[in-house]
Amino acid sequence: MAPGLKILSFLLISFSSIHLANASTPNVVYVLADDLGWGDLSCNNEDSKIKTPHLDRIALQGMRFTDAHSGSGVCTPTRYGIITGRYSWRTRLKRGVLGGSSTHLIDTNRYTVGDLLQDKGYHTAMIGKWHLGWDFHFLEGTPSDRFDLKNGEVIDYSKPVLNGPDAIGFDYYYGHCGSLDMAPYVYVENGRVTAPPNRVTVNADYKGFWREGPTASDFAHEGVTPNFIERGIQYIENRAKTGGPFFLYLPLPSPHTPILPIEKFKGRSGTNYYGDFVQQVDWHMGQIMDALEENGVAENTIFIFTSDNGCSPRAVFDELDAVGHKPGGIYRGNKADAYEAGHRVPFIVHWPAGLKAGKVSDTTICLTDLFATIADITKAKIPSNAAEDSVSFLRALKGEQVQVREGTVHHSINGSFAIRKGDWKLLLCPGSGGWSSPTPAETKKMDLPPIQLFNLAKDPSEKNNVFKQNKDKVRELYSLLSSYVANGRSTPGPKQKNEGGTPFDPAGFAKLKAELGI
Numbered sequence: 001m002a003p004g005l006k007i008l009s010f011l012l013i014s015f016s017s018i019h020l021a022n023a024s025t026p027n028v029v030y031v032l033a034d035d036l037g038w039g040d041l042s043c044n045n046e047d048s049k050i051k052t053p054h055l056d057r058i059a060l061q062g063m064r065f066t067d068a069h070s071g072s073g074v075c076t077p078t079r080y081g082i083i084t085g086r087y088s089w090r091t092r093l094k095r096g097v098l099g100g101s102s103t104h105l106i107d108t109n110r111y112t113v114g115d116l117l118q119d120k121g122y123h124t125a126m127i128g129k130w131h132l133g134w135d136f137h138f139l140e141g142t143p144s145d146r147f148d149l150k151n152g153e154v155i156d157y158s159k160p161v162l163n164g165p166d167a168i169g170f171d172y173y174y175g176h177c178g179s180l181d182m183a184p185y186v187y188v189e190n191g192r193v194t195a196p197p198n199r200v201t202v203n204a205d206y207k208g209f210w211r212e213g214p215t216a217s218d219f220a221h222e223g224v225t226p227n228f229i230e231r232g233i234q235y236i237e238n239r240a241k242t243g244g245p246f247f248l249y250l251p252l253p254s255p256h257t258p259i260l261p262i263e264k265f266k267g268r269s270g271t272n273y274y275g276d277f278v279q280q281v282d283w284h285m286g287q288i289m290d291a292l293e294e295n296g297v298a299e300n301t302i303f304i305f306t307s308d309n310g311c312s313p314r315a316v317f318d319e320l321d322a323v324g325h326k327p328g329g330i331y332r333g334n335k336a337d338a339y340e341a342g343h344r345v346p347f348i349v350h351w352p353a354g355l356k357a358g359k360v361s362d363t364t365i366c367l368t369d370l371f372a373t374i375a376d377i378t379k380a381k382i383p384s385n386a387a388e389d390s391v392s393f394l395r396a397l398k399g400e401q402v403q404v405r406e407g408t409v410h411h412s413i414n415g416s417f418a419i420r421k422g423d424w425k426l427l428l429c430p431g432s433g434g435w436s437s438p439t440p441a442e443t444k445k446m447d448l449p450p451i452q453l454f455n456l457a458k459d460p461s462e463k464n465n466v467f468k469q470n471k472d473k474v475r476e477l478y479s480l481l482s483s484y485v486a487n488g489r490s491t492p493g494p495k496q497k498n499e500g501g502t503p504f505d506p507a508g509f510a511k512l513k514a515e516l517g518i
Helices: 003-023 053-061 075-084 113-119 221-242 273-294 317-322 367-378 471-487 510-516
Strands: 027-033 063-069 123-129 172-176 197-203 210-216 246-251 301-307 344-350 359-361 408-411 417-421 424-427 452-455
Touching: 027 075, 027 221, 027 273, 053 273, 053 301, 053 344, 075 113, 075 246, 075 367, 113 123, 113 246, 113 367, 123 221, 172 221, 221 246, 221 273, 273 301, 273 317, 301 367, 417 471, 424 471, 452 471, 471 510
Parallel strands: 027 246, 027 301, 063 359, 123 172, 123 246
Antiparallel strands: 063 344, 197 210, 301 344, 408 417, 417 424, 424 452
């Protein structure tokens, strides 16, 4: 072979090798909105009165999943599932969420998606709302798991914050511990409070609500979301210059309370402040995509946008109804519920190098599935005691019309369970299990059966409880949930342990259970 051809051949082989290596190590940017409803995006809901042009464009350039679900109807459990690939009800947290000063929920010995990507040579970062607990230095005798931290005297803010994201797979983190309505209102960067509280603030307004608590000099509630976005953009710019694959987990505190759109978005949506805040989030997503494109990394970056659960009543549904907007679209319920609108969430993937543009998938996926999907893409091996509830949906990303999950477990704020398999969904509660009617308190005064069964293909709005006509299906789904709980996992592999007991039978179910032969 001529010398020139040898050089050309070498360059082509080298380029091909680099391309293949990059294809198996794409950057990952995972944006988690807070309390954003499935029907709030105009690409999901043609009747949406809130226009989301940036997310609509991203969906057209990528893939939109219409049957995506969070692991829970509320914040903390969903976030646990994203990072660990495991349902949160397997931990000490059997209901509700953590407070703003709660201790860490994720065991530091647990293998996370951050650990997996670090092992594959990624730089990993968390910028935003953590809400999985970390360990402030509390004064002796002071309880830490609390929502009523009204002053800053019980925490020594000069001491390191332990067992945060840096202990479970993140090289860098900057964020706030809980929801933006939970004190203390301080930023923590790599285990250090950036500025100690110097005042106490509170907002009693229904939409703009935040609890009374110590607030740092560098912390202004209305500026938190823009701050996280700016820092996320800076991170992208820095990693693009440095080179090497990166993972940015960017959980936003919006449009959760306090609902505080910045000035340029007030009144823009034509709905209310919540709609304005959603439009601000949409605009921020345009900024993130611009940063990826301007820094030359958009082509081989997996950009994912989703939400931790459905829309909260704090959005003021009466105001939204008045203009014809339904945050849950056709689905029943809202945040906190076992009904669909509590956990069916928007899910958009943009990855020019890895998927065809303009695709829509009805594959059922869960937010716990990030772990297994990323492992599949990067060809990483998952330990047998990790990601117990994570299933790869890479085949769906590649365009296959396929159902990858055997079943999906849903969980409400009061600890009620539901399980979905195919078109069928069994709720082990007489009502919503959450905040929409009938609430757990309301069901105590009503004569309702303790379980509900819906065929979502025929009844997506969950109006007709058909358990009496489909007892075999009740038995099938109940048995499947029982096995998932007993085995400590819902995927193939050795049996694992849950922390503490995990009862899932609703009150008053014993008699019906016997009649069903369960």
